[in-house]
Structure formats: C-alpha cells, structure tokens
Amino acid sequence: MWSLANITNSIHEALNNQFSAGWALFFEMLMAGIAVISLFAILGLVLVLMERKVSAWMQIRLGPNRVGPKGMLQSFADTLKLLVKEGLTPGGADKFLFNFAPVLAIIVAMLLMAPIAFAKDFQLWNLNIGVLYVSAISSVSVISILMAGWASNNKYSLMGAMRSGAQIVSYELSAGLAILSVVVLTGSLSLNDIILSQQNGWWIFKGHLPVLIAFVLFMIAVTAETNRAPFDLAEAESELTAGFHTEYSGMKFALFFLAEYVNVFIVCCIGATLFLGGWMPFHIGNWQQFNHIMDYIPSSIWFMGKTFFLIFLIMWFRWTFPRLRIDQLLTLEWKYLLPIGMINLLVVAAMAIGGWHF
C-alpha cells in the first residue's frame, strides 16, 4: 500500500540526526503548525469558492466567473478585500473579548485538526482518545460565539449568541450519540483504530440500518453544530441581520467566516472517518482482487473525496431548505433526534454484542 509514512519518517530521522531530540521536536511542531495554517488558508479559499459555485448552479446562476480562469481566483480577491477593510470596534463593546472571540474561534478549529488522519500514516497526533478529544474541543466553539455576541454590545448579536448556545449544547448530544454508536462497534476511541476496523468495509455498509440512521443523525447534528442552514439561527439573516457577527468587519469577520468553513471541513472529516472509513479505500469483504485495485488510488484522495462529498451534502442542505424556528429547532432535537439516537444506540450495542455486523 502506498504510504506517506516514508516521507514523514525520513524528515523525522533527518531532524534527529541534525539536532538534539528537543530541537527536533520543536522543528517538527513548527512544521506541523505551518502546515495547519497553510491548510487553513487553502481550505478557506477552496470552500468559499465551492460554496459560491454550488449555490450559483442550484440557483440557475453562473456564479463567480470573472477573476482568474472560470473565477477560480475569486476567493483571493475576496480575501484581499477583507484584509484591507477597516476592522471596526463598536463604541460600547468590551474591547478585549470582542477582539479575542474570532481568534478563539480559529484556535478551536485548529485544535480540532490534531487527531485527524488525512491519509494513511499522516496524522498530527495519534491520540488514543481521539473521538473524545474531538467532541470535547468542538464544544468550546460555542464560547467564542457567546463571547462575540456578548462583547458586541448589540441586541441582535446577543440574541444570536444565545440561540447558538442553546442550539450547540442540545445538538452535541445527538452528535455524541451518533459517534458513540461507531465507538461501540469498534471498541476503541482512537480514530486510527476506527479507520483500521473498516478494513473490510465501511461502517455505513457493514453496520446495517442502525449505523445508517446514526450517520443521518450525525449529519443533521453537525449541520446544526456548525450553524449552517437550515439551522443557521445564530446568524438568521432575515431575523437577526447577521446574528453574533453583526458588528464584525474586515479581518475579524473573515476569521469567523474562516472558522465556520474549517469547522464544516472538520466535522465532515470526522463523519468520513467514522462512517465512510477515513482514508481507507473502498473494500468489499475479502474480495482481494477488487480491494487491490482500490488500493492503487492514493489514500489521501479517498479521504478528501469522502470529505468533500459530505461538505457538498451540507451545502446542498443549505441551498435547499428554509430555516427552522428556534422552538422547532429544539423540538427537533429533544423530541425526535435524541430519542431516535438513544434507541439506535441500544440497537447498535445489541448488534455489537451479538456480532451481527459484517
């Protein structure tokens, strides 16, 4: 199997030969940091362009097509515009919190990158409690939103933040239950183990209907958790103008914007890892010939393909559905998703004990 481990290992060895162990670790961390930041920049550009194109085509429009070939450089132009814009701070705002909130949003998004395996043996931190880590850290993002809403000294922002708080706290439960069903089947919290357990088929195919239901629940819950339509109540353009980031402009706004897209990317990474096998190629049981052909496609392409498919799904939701109302949003979670998720988890647990999955 084709692997990126050779490259990372050779870098590791070269650094260890050159420097002492401490310095080598420092340089490795530096490189990882640079890699994550540049991934952020690329993701921002690509996802914004993708969203604009997807929305345009669904809305029988052309979308950006002026800047660069087929409008590919449109997001660069947007970024440039946001960079040169003045970042205003409203008069009555709590200056420290107001300026810190977008940074916190980005930090949370960055932290979430750590345990994700982007390809075979290509992972920043092979954490043995990866799943727990992800669901713990992703809850912190609500703090940045609350912080932004409170510090803006704007009623719309405050209402948006409050809505977002209620929403994220509730939907964490469904997302957690959906993730748990895969954890129960695998018996491990490590993302790496979960991927390896899908060697002979992805969970979404192996796990029968219960895992499919868990997958649907997961997608709904993460759409809500990332404040995307139809659950974009925190921003609710027609009600709250722009919700928690009403008062933000320039680069501070861009950071929120970027954090939103990166969060979407990360939750789709998790979804792809848990249900669609991460970087694992499409394998059918023990059919060796077929599995070998699939292995020729690099693992990073498998991973990105799955992730972007899920991102497209989320964008598809956004450009099709109207927004829910706040009480309906909570009703959906507590009356529908949570009971379904709980019963589903029981079924999955029974399935795991009985070994009824493939």
Added chain:
Amino acid sequence: MTDEWLQETLLNSFPDLVFEPGTEWLQVTVQSQQWLPLANTLRYKADMDFDFLFCVTCIDWKTHLAMVYHLRCTTTQLHLVVKATLNPLNPEIDSVTSIWKTADFHEREVYEMFGVNFKGHPDLRLLILPDGWEGRNPLRKDFEDPINMIRL
C-alpha cells in the same frame, strides 16, 4: 337594503343629517358632535352593520376642514360616505378606533397631516412625520415647504 331605506332609517334616529343628492354612493354630512353616536349606530345596529371602514381622509376647504369616512357593509355591500365639518383653527372630532380598528392608523395619519385632534384615540402620536415635527400640517393648503416644493 337600498340607499333609500338607509336614508330613511338614519333620518329616523338622526334628524339633523344632511343627505347629498346625486352621488354614486349615499353621502351624508353629520355634525362633528354627532359622529360617534352615528358611527355606533352604523356599526352595531341590526341590518346596517357597516363593518368595513375602508377610507378615512380629510379635505382642507380653507374655510373649514371636512372629515370623510367611506364605509361599506361586507354582507350587503352597501356603501355610505359620511362627512363631518370641522373648525380649521381647532379641529376636533371623536375617534372611532374603538369601533373600527383600522381607524387607528388612518386617524394618526390625518392627525399629523391635517392637525385634526381625535378625542379618545388611545395613541395619538406622529406616524409618518419624523419625531419632533412641530406645528405645520403638510397636507393643509397653507403649508409651504420652501425647500422641497415642486412648483410648475
């Protein structure tokens, strides 16, 4: 239920009413003090039931102001136009907000545009004109805006 029947019935209870002949809809002029009792009769008296007040306005005749109420009954589709003459210096008439809720906005509009004081209106404030607008009433004939007036 014809205009003649309406005219007769109204004259029975309000002998002071003056009916104008030869108009599309029955037109009646009422003393401003009698407007509220008349309105109550028109709205609540059986067979009459003028429940739809579709137009409230005022006309500045320079010598006097005239309130004009267009009424319709949504069951018989009978129309009635009620006019009330007001003194231009201190125009006052009873509010009919309690009878027709639509009068709320319409009377506020007339209040600011013509300066008519509606007695018993629950919330007689400026609706269209900006806060702090004083005195002059834009739709009166003597109003002149030196800045924005278009004259041909």
Added chain:
Amino acid sequence: MFIKNYFKEVFSAIRSLLKGMRRTGYYFTHHKEIITQQYPDNRDTLNLPDRFKGEVVMPHDEKNEHRCTGCTACELACPNGTIKVITKFEINAEGKKKKAIDKLVYHLELCTMCNLCIVACPSDAIVMAQTFEHSVFNRSQLTKILNNPDSKIMEGIE
C-alpha cells in the same frame, strides 16, 4: 397508533425534504437552465425592444434638420419640469419673422421616462431612444440640449 403516526410524520417529512433536494440537484447538474445574462459582454447582441423608454432624443435628418416647431407642448405635458424650450425669432426667406427653437433643454436627471412629452408632441419631433447606460461622472452632463447646433426646422412643418 401513536408510534405509527410518529413514523408516518417522520417519513413524510423526509420525503418532502428529498423532493426539494432533488429539484436543486437537478439544477446543479443541468447547466443549460442557467439564465444569467453576462451583461457588459453581451452588449453587441443585446436587443432592446423598439418601444423601450431610454431617454428623449430629437432625430435630425442628413441635412441637419429637425421637426420641432417650438410649440412647448412637451414642456407643458411634462410632470417634472424636465423639458425647457427656449425659442427665438428667425427671419425666413420671405422676410417674415418666425418662431423657432433656440435650444430644447432636457434634464435627464429629472426625467421619469413617462412618455407624456412624446405623446403630446404634435409634429413627432421628439422620440424615445433605446439607450440605457446613462451614468456619467458629473451631474451637469445629464443636462442635454436636444437640437444639434445650427440645425433648422424641416420644410413644411408647422
């Protein structure tokens, strides 16, 4: 019964959502349905209907003659004071004094394209042009004089 209704509700809800997604998915894959007009690029092929009310112009023939008698019917018909007719007296071949227009001033910035002046004109001297790109850098450029310099009235127009 309750359970049955619950599931029926959930399934019909999901079905209605999928219907909507099918429709947007259809448009996502069928780019022929796109209706965007790429405006500044398609200037050459852009056909405005001949009745389009763009601005008031006064057509002149090749001899630099127009049909305006200076009767001010358009000025009177205009609701905004957009048109101003400035007349002068000309002495014609027979030595008679005759009224003619000096300038027909047209304020495009005031015009609402209501077409009343065109309807009012008894000699069809002014028409609506199909231009629509009226933006200029200076407001004074919107005040136009419709008759060409040194233009004359056509023979036989009274």
Added chain:
Amino acid sequence: MFEEIGTTTDGDLIINVGPQHPATHGVLHLVITLNGETIRKVEPHLGYIHRSIEKMCESLTYRQFIYVTSRMDYLSSHINNHACAMCVEKGLQIEVPERAKVIRILLDELTRIASHELWWGAMAMDLGAFTPFFHAFRERESINDIMEETCGARLTMNFIVPGGLMADIHPNFQKRVKDFIRLYKSKFEEYNEMVTGNVIFRNRMEGVGYLSKADAISFGCTGPTARGSGVSCDVRKWFPYEGYEKIAFDEVIETGGDSLSRYMVRVREMNQSIRIIEQLIDAIPEGEYQAKTKAVLKLPKGEFYSRVETARGEFGVYIVSEGGTTPYRIKFRSPGFSNLSALDQMARGSKLGDLVAMMGTLDLVIPDIDR
C-alpha cells in the same frame, strides 16, 4: 424612539427592526418589545420614504398625476395607474374602447403574477431559503420582458392614459404571453416541491400570525391578507370593473387565517390570473385602443372614487375636484397601510422568527404604505 435604554421596566428587550434590515424589504421601521424570543408588542414607525404624493398630485394635471402612482406600489404599478385612469374616466364619463379594456385587464393580471412571483421568492428568502428567489425571478423576468416590449418599461409602465392606452400592443405580445404561460405551467410544480410542500416551511407557517375574520374586517385588511382569513373581498368579483364580470375566475378564499392561508391564497391566485389571461389572450377585440379625449382634461366639480384589486388588496383613488385642471385633493387608499396595522395584533405572543414570516405573508411594499 431612539432611546439609549434598550429595555422596558419589566426587563423586556426593545429592538429596532429596520429601517435598515434584511427582512423589511425596504425602510419599514418596527419597534419590537421582546420577552426572550417572544414578541410582546410591535409598533410600526413609518415615513422613511414618504414623498407626499397626495400633495404632489394637487399640482399635477389629470394626465400627469397617473405616472406618480406607479411609484407607490411599484410592484403593481400598472394596476395603480389603472385605478387613477378609471377615476378620471368616471369623472369625465369617457367610454373606454373594448380593446383597451381587455388589454388593460391582461396587463393587470400579468402585473399581478409578476408581483406574486417576487413575493413568493422574497417570502422563501425571509424564511431562509435563498434558492426559490432566483427561480421565481426566472418567470418574473419573462413577464418583465413582455412589459418592456409593449409598454417600454419593466417596472413603472405608465402605459395607461385617461381614455385608453398610450399605444397599441406590440405585435409579438400574444405569442410571448402564450410562451410565458407555457413556461409558468412547466415550472409550477417546482413551487410545490421547493417551498409549499416542504415540511420545514409548513411548520414555520401553520398556525402562525392568526388573524380572525372579524379582526381582518375591522382592521380594514383587503386582498390576500383578508382572503386568507375567509373574508370575501375581491373587488374584481364584488364591484367588477372593465369587464371582469364577463370573465370566469374564482375568488380564492382560505379560512385558516394563519400565515399558511395567506400564502396559499397568493399562490392559488397566480393560477387564477393565468386562467384569466388564457381566456382573454385570443379574444382581444379589434378596434381603437384609445377613446377620443380633449387635450386638456377638466373634471367637473365633485368627488370621484374608484378602486381596483391590486396584488396587495383594494387600492382606491378618491379625487375631489373643484372643476379645474388639477385635483383639489386626492387621496390614495393603499392596501398596505391597513394591512400593516393588523401586524401588531397578529404578532403578539409569537416568536421573533415568526414576525418575519408574517411580514412576508402581508406582502408589504413600503412606498405603498408611506405614499
């Protein structure tokens, strides 16, 4: 109005929605008292684009004042012009030629569909679905193209003059209208799939913004707003003008009184308008498009009231004439003004998100309210 303090003594939050707000479709200013997410009170502040058209019209002649009314309810500008022309014709007792009448109705109904299309898109957008807006504009644009070809303008047509029309219809008119009907019918299913049948949409609309029949009448609501509450008030049915009595169409009435009923009335009304157009498009009588009128119109002394059914409700023109060339006093009874006054009653006790849905179903056009 602009107090520093944003709360009442009860601790309720006071929020200014508008005059610059994405959901108000213009410069409507609502001062909302909120308790959490629940609305306690809605208080409209108007006048941000008040141009005092009634005062302006007092200095315009009877030919000139018609164009101004296009600027009131700009989405049904043709219908507004129609009402004004009818009022002048009533005063002068001009008999409008049959051909002009039929063309007027055709253009009226096209305008109504165009207005409802825009409303449909904007309504979906208020609820957070952006895509239907563009799909609605596809159909609306083809109506605008028809208007542009015949009337010379896309929005503020000013195609009607007292006594008939400014010009005859364009030779392509009938063909293009038939093309439009085909397009509309092929796309109508999409409206159901994307918005009307959507479970989120239905849940947002059902039982929200209830307006009882008695309240609808008392607040002077007209048009789809009142018909959604079960009030039969279509001017075209009750007081037919220009030959509506000869045309077969149904007055759309829903009895729910909630936002969904008002929504359904409008959507079904589009189909009725298509039905009217289909009946008339091949039956435009030959003849003059304009009656002979004097160059200077002078209305006799008296008062004249005429009304039409615009896309938003009953639009009335009340002219008081002193016998001169200009009206002495003119009053426009705009449907939006009365419909808006019912908003407070509807909104109390519902959620902030519902307010947007209610404003959407009232189909407010702010210049129509402010005049």
